Amino acid sequence: MMATSYSAKDEDGHITVSGPGAGTLRSKKPENTAFKQQRLPAWQPILTAGTVLPAFFIIGLIFIPIGIGLYVTSNNIKEFEIDYTGVDMSSPCFNCSQNYSWNSTRPCTCTIPFYLETPYESNVFMYYGLSNFYQNHRRYVKSRDDSQLNGDVGSLQKPSKECEPYAYHENRPVAPCGAIANSMFNDTLELFYNNPNGTKLQIPLTSTGIAWWTDKHVKFRNPGNDPNLTAAFQGTTKPVNWRRPVYELDSDPENNGFINEDFIVWMRTAALPTFRKLYRIIQKKNSMVPTLPRGNYTLEVVYNYPVRRFEGRKRVILSTISWMGGKNPFLGIAYMTVGSVCFLLGVVLLIIHHKYGNRNNSADISN
C-alpha cells in the first residue's frame, strides 16, 4: 500500500532546496501584494438593525404610493369587453359558431349591440382576445420560418422543416408557412355608432401602427424587391386555412404580404393561453369630441374563426390607455400589498429587535 501514487519525478527524492545562502537564486518569498495576501480593501456589509429596518420602511414607503398611483391610473382606464364566441343560445353569434366550417364560402355575420356608458376620450384601442388558445405550445411556437418571413427567397421556395406539416401544400411551398400563420385570426370586426337619430355610423378603424416598429421594419419583409407581390410570391401557395393568399391581405402595398400588420401581430405569439392582441386603433379626431361618445354601438363580426371545439373564447375589447399602458389592476394591487407587507415586516422586526434582539452582541464572545 505504500508505493502507490508514483510519478517518475518522485523518484528523484532529493529536490534541491536552495539554502539561505543561495543569494543568486530568486527568493521564493511570495510577493507581498494585497491581492496575494488576501488583504484587498473591501466593503464588508453586515445585516444590522440599522440597515435592514430602514430598508424595509423605505421599500414600504416607496411601494405603497406607487401601488396607489398604479391602481388609480388603472381604474381610470376605460375598458369595454364583449365576448362574441356565441356559446349561449341567446348570443347573436350562436348560429355562426355552430355552423362553422373552414371551407364555407359564405361568410357568416353576426351583429352585437352594446352600450357605452361613459365616453372614451383620446385614442381607443380595439383588441381581440382569445382564451384557451395555446399560442405558446412548443410545437406551435416553433412552427414558423423567420427566414422566410424576413423575405429570404430561398426560404420562400423551400420553407424550413419546422413548418411541417404546413410547409408544403400540393407540392408547393406555403407562404407564410407553419402552424402559426396557418391559424391566423381572420374574423373581421366592424364597429358602428348608433346615432340617437337612428343613423348607423361606421367608426373608422386604423389598421396600421398596430405592430411593433421593429417587427414591421426589421423582422418581416416581403421577398424580393419586386413591388408586385403577386410576382414575388410566385410559385407559392396560401396556407390551407386562409381564404386569400398572403399578397391579397390588404390593398395598401405598405401593409400587404408579410408586412401586413394583422399578420405581424398574429405572428407575435402570446405568452399565455389567454391573450389579447391589438386589432385596430380608433384615432381621436379632434380634442372637442370624445373618440367614442356615450351611446349605443353595434359590433359586426364576420365570424370565420372557430374556437368552440377547444372551448376557446373570442372577445373584443375597447380600451383607452394611460402612461403605464392598458388597464392592469394587478400591478397596483401587488405594489400596494408588497409595500404594506414590507412596512409591517419592518414594524414587526423592529419590535422583535427591541424585545429580544442582541444589540450588543459582541460582548459575550467566548472561546
Add this chain to the structure above:
Amino acid sequence: MAFWRRNTHVEKERRVKANARDHNDRFAYADNHIKTSKYNILTFLPINLFEQFQRVANAYFLVLLILQLIPEISSLSWFTTIVPLVLVLVITAVKDATDDYFRHKSDQQVNNRQSQVLIRGSLQNEKWMNIRVGDIIKLENNQFVAADILLLSSSEPYGLCYIETAELDGETNLKVRQASTVTSDLGDLSKLMDFDGEVMLVTLRNASRGFLSFSVFMLVKVCGLASAVNLHLFMPCPSGEVICEPPNNKLDKFTGTLYWRDNKYPLDNEKVLLRGCVLRNTEWCFGMVIFAGLQTKLMQNCGRTKFKRTSIDKLMNTLVLWIFALLVCMGVILAIGNTVWENLIGQSFQDFLPWNVYQRNAVFSGFLTFWSYVIILNTVVPISLYVSMEVLRLGHSYFINWDGKMYHRRTDTAAEARTTTLSEELGQVEFVFSDKTGTLTQNIMVFSKCSINGQTYGDVYDEFDQKVEITEKTPCVDFSFNPLCDRKFKFYDVSLMEAIKLEDPVVQEFFRLLALCHTVMPEEKSEGHLVYQAQSPDEGALVTAARNFGFVFRSRTPETITLCEMGRSVTYRLLAILDFNNVRKRMSVIVRDPQGHIKLYSKGADTIIFDRLDPSDEDLMYTTSEHLSEFAGEGLRTLALAYKDLDEDYFEVWMKKLLFASTVIENREDQLAVLYEEIEQGLKLLGATAIEDKLQEGVPETIARLNLADIKIWVLTGDKLETAMNIGYSCNLLRDDMNEVFVISGYTVLEVQQQLRNAKERILGLSRVTSAAGDVGKTDVLADDSVFEETLIAEYALVINGHSLAHALEPQLERTLLDLACLCKTVICCRVTPMQKAQVVELVKSHKRAITLAIGDGANDVSMIRTAHIGVGISGQEGMQAVLASDYSFAQFRFLQRLLLVHGRWSYFRMCNFLCYFIYKNFAFTLVHFWYGFFCGFSAQTVYDQWFITLFNIVYTSLPVLAMGLFDQDVDDQYSLRYPSLYKPGQQNLLFNKRQFFLYTLQGMGTSFLLFFIPYGAFSLLVKEDGSHFSDQQTFAVTIATSLVIVVSVQIGLDTHYWTAVNHLFVWGSLAAYFAILFAMQSDGLFYIFPRHFPFVGTARNCLSEKSVWLIILLTAVVCVVPGVAVSFLRIDLFPTLTDKVRHLQQSRKKQGPQAQNLRRVRRTSSRRSAYAFSHQQGYGELITSGKNMRTSTVSPAHSPDGTPHGSSWMDNMLKRRNEVSCVSEEKSIRAPESANRHTQPPQLDVESV
C-alpha cells in the same frame, strides 16, 4: 492507465540469461523505458475525450446532446447544451494536457538518467531506458537503483550492500542485502565476465589493445577456449541464468533460482535490489537486471494513485443524484400533465395544431415530453458546478502558495499546496496526527544549562541580578581561544567560561567526563574540522559542549580516547564501556589517564545516579536536585554526572570477573549487569546537564490554538515514552492541570486490554460522579459514549507505547482504544513504527466520521500522510519524501494554524457559500420552466430565449459567484486566529449539509415561483404604452430573464461578505454584460445574418423601454429578495453565531480604530519530571571496544579483513541502531542552535493589534 500493462500473453516464469541480449530479447520482456504519461500528441484527443466522457456528469450531458438531436424531443437548440459542455471539456482537457506535459518531462528525465552497463566486457554509460533485462549494471553509492536487479557483488565484505527503501515503503532506515555467496566475489570486471553469457564476436586485433582485450582474454581463458582464438571468437560461455517468478507487485517477496556452472542456487528477496531504492554506504555493487521498466515492482505497485475526494465532493455526488431524481420527478409530473392535456385540449386543438406523425396518441406524446423536459430542466443538474469547484480550489491553493505569513525566511520555503482538490476540507479537520521529531521539535539538542558542584550556569543576569531573557541579540560566549571549537555552538553565560579559565578542577572534571563518557564517533575530515557521529543528538550536544569548553574529543581507537584538553593532547586508555540500556539508565566508562590513575565516569538519569552516590555528597546532591527540578520545569532534558577514582587492584579483580562474565553463555546479560552495578557505587557527584530539545517556533501557541478550535492532536512518534511525554509537556499537549494522564504500557493483549478498560472506567466513573448528579437511572445509559464525550469537562491524556499499541490495534481492542482516545484531550503514541502510524490514522478515519490530517517531515511519516484525508509535509528539512507524499507542505509546524484556521476556514466557508448559492441559482433559473409547463400545455416550451439559457450559467452569473468563492471573507485572518472557535462550524458540517441544501433548494423554488407568477399576473393584461399588444412570449421571456438576472445578482450581493473591487467589477460587469449581450443578440444585424437563430430581434428594445416592465422587474426583485433578508436578519439578531459576533466586533473595532490589544495568556506549567537525555537503545559500547564499527570512519572501501564469523550479526545490530539514531548525515546530528531564541518566556497567544 491499464492499457499498456495488459500483456497479451501471461508470463509464467521469467528466464533471464546474464548479459545475453539476443537470448533475452526472444522473450520480449519490457525494457527499462518507463512511461507514466498518458497521451501523446496524436492520442490526446481521443483518449482524453474518452476519459472525460467516462465521468457521469459529462456522459449525462452527452446523452442530453444526443436527445436534442431528435427533433420530436428537442426542446432546446443544440447549442444550449453544447456550448457549456465544450467549455467544460476544453478546460479539463487543457488541465490534463499540462499535467501530462510535466509527466512527459519527468519521464524523459528519468529515462535519460545515466547508468553503467557492462557491455562487451567494459562498463559503458547507458541511459536508463536502454537498459535491458539481463544486463549487468554497476551502481555507485547514493545512486538510485535503475531496475529490479539481482545483487551479484558489492564493495562490502560478503557481498553486503545497504539500501534505503524510502521510495518503496517509506522507511529511511538502511536495509541490508547480501549477494549470493557464489557471486559475491565477482567483484571486478574480469570475474564478472565469467558470469557473463554474452556471445561475443571480437576480432583478435581488437583484443590486443587496452582494457577490453584483457577482459576478453580473461573470458577466453575462463571459458577454456584460449586455443580457439583465431581471427574471430565465437564462444558461448557457461553463463548465469536466472529463472524466477513473473513480474508482480509484492515488494517483500521474490523467489527464483540461479543456474550457474551447472549448479542451482536459490534466490530470495534478500538478494534483490528494487527500483526506487537508493544505494547507501556501499561504494559500488554489480547487479543483473531481472525486471525492467514497467515490470519492476515499484512500477507494478504504482499507478493506482489514490484520488482523494473531499467530503463535500461526496456529499455533492449524493445531492446531484437527488437533484437528478427531482428532475425525473418533475419530468414525470409534466409528462403526465402533457398526456392529460393532449387528451382534453390538444386533441380538440388540432385545427390549429395538428398532431404530427410521431404522435400516435397522448401517452406517447407524454413520453416524448418527458424527455423534452429532461432536456429543458437539465440545468438543475449543474454541469459547470464541478468545473467551478475545481477553479475555486485551484484559486484557494494559490492563495496558500502566496501566503507571505506561511513563508519561512530561513529556509526560503513558501507553503505549497501540492494538490488542488482538498482545499475546503482543510476547514473541517478534527484530528491532527503529528510526528514529533522534526515537526514539533527541531531535532536539535542544545546544551543549555548545567549545574556543576552546586553552581548553576546558563542563565544570564543583568547588573541588577535579574534574569535576562535570552534573545538573538544576547552576546554569547567567545570560544575563539579554542581553534577546535564548533562555531555553531552558542552559550550565553560567561561565568562558566571564567570557571574553566580559573582551572576549577571540578569544572574540568565535569567537561572531561562529557568528553570521555559517550559512544560518539569522531571524524576529522581535515585538520581541525571535526564532525561527530552520535548515537543520539543528546550525546552529540554534550560532547560538542565539552569540545567548545576546551575538552575536545578528537579521536578514538578501540583502546584509547584522545582528547585535546585546553590545547594539550591527552590520550586516555579506554578500559571498559559500561553501556547504556533502558534498565540501567546510565552509562559509564573506565579510563586510565596518562598519569596512570583509573577513573570511572558515569552519566545517567538523576534518580539512578543519586542512588549510587557516596553518602558524603548528600549536600551537593540536594542542591543539584533542586537545580534539576528547575531545569526539568523549563522542559529541559537532564542528566546527572558523577565519577569515581578506582583502585588499581580492585579494578584488576573486577576486570577479570568482567572478562569471565562476558564469555559465559548463560545469563551473560544478567551477570554483566551485576558486575556493572558493583563497580558503579560510591560515586562522586559532579553536577548535572540540561539539554534543550528545541521545539519548533511557535509550537505551544499553535497547539493551544488548535485545541481551542476543537482539533484533537495526536502525537505519533518513534521516540521513547519519556521523551515524548517531556515534549508533550513542553508544548502544552500535556498539562499539570489535567485530571489524569493515562500511560498504557502493557506487553500482552490482556494487560493492554485491562489498562485500557481501567482508564476508560476511571474517566467514565469520574464524569459520572460529576455529571450525573444523583440521577440513578441515567448512569445506566452509558452505551453511547459519544454522548458522554461531550459532557466531559475533565481533561485527560493518554500515552501509549509501541508495544501496547500493537496489541491495542488488534481488531478486538481497537474500538476500546478509540473510545478511550476520544475521551482524552491529548493522545501520545510513542515508539510507533511507520506502519502503526498509518494504522492509527486508519483507525480514526474508518470509525469516526471525521476529517484527519497528518503532518510529518520524514520518510517514516509517509504512510500516515498518505493515509490521512489530508497529508501535510514539513519541507525544507531533511528528506523530501514526506513532502512528496503530502498534499500541502510548508516549513514550520506553526503554519498549520494558518493553514487550518485561516485558509481552511475560508476555503470551507467560501465553498459552502458557493455551493448554496449555485444550487439556489440553478433552481431559481430552471424551475420557471416547470411552472410555465402548466400554462403552455406541458409542451416543454422554454420560457427564456435559447441564448439566454446557453449563457446564463457561463456568462451572466458565473463570475460574481466565482469572485465570491475566491475572495469572500466573513472574518479576516487575524480574527480567525484570535477566535479559533470560529473553526468549529466546519467540523460540524454546518455550512453545507443536506439541510442547507433543502433550504436553498426551497429558496430557489420559491424564487422561481415568484419569478414566474408575478410577471404572469401582470402579463395577462399587459399593453404597451402605445397601445400595441404586449403580452407576447418574447417580452415575457425578456422580462423574466431580466428579473432573474437582477434577482440573482442582488442575492449574490447579499451573500457576499467581502466586497472587493473584483466583486464589484464582476457583479456590475455581469449585469452590464447581460444587457449588452441582450441588446446585441436582439439587434437587427445579427437577425439579418441568422434570422432563424435570433428570432428575438427588437424585443429588448420594445420591452425594456416600457415603464410597466421595469415596475414588474422591481416588484419581482423585491419580493424575491425581501423574505430572505428578513429571515437572515432575524437569525443574526436573535441567534447570532460566533461568526456573526466576531464580524460585528471586527466592524466596530474598525470604526473605532486600533485599540489596546488584550492578551490572553496560556498558563505555563512547570512540574518536576525526571527526563534523562539519553538515546533510546542499547549503546554502541560493544562496537567501539570491538573496533568493528571503526570502518565507518575510514574512507577506504577496501575489504575489511576482520570479517569474523559473527560479523553479520553485529552488522545487523549496528544497522538497527543506526536507524534508530538516524545520524547518517553529520550536520544533522550535531547542530548547534542557529537561533538563540529560547522558550523561556511563558508562551502566550500574542494577539496582534487590529
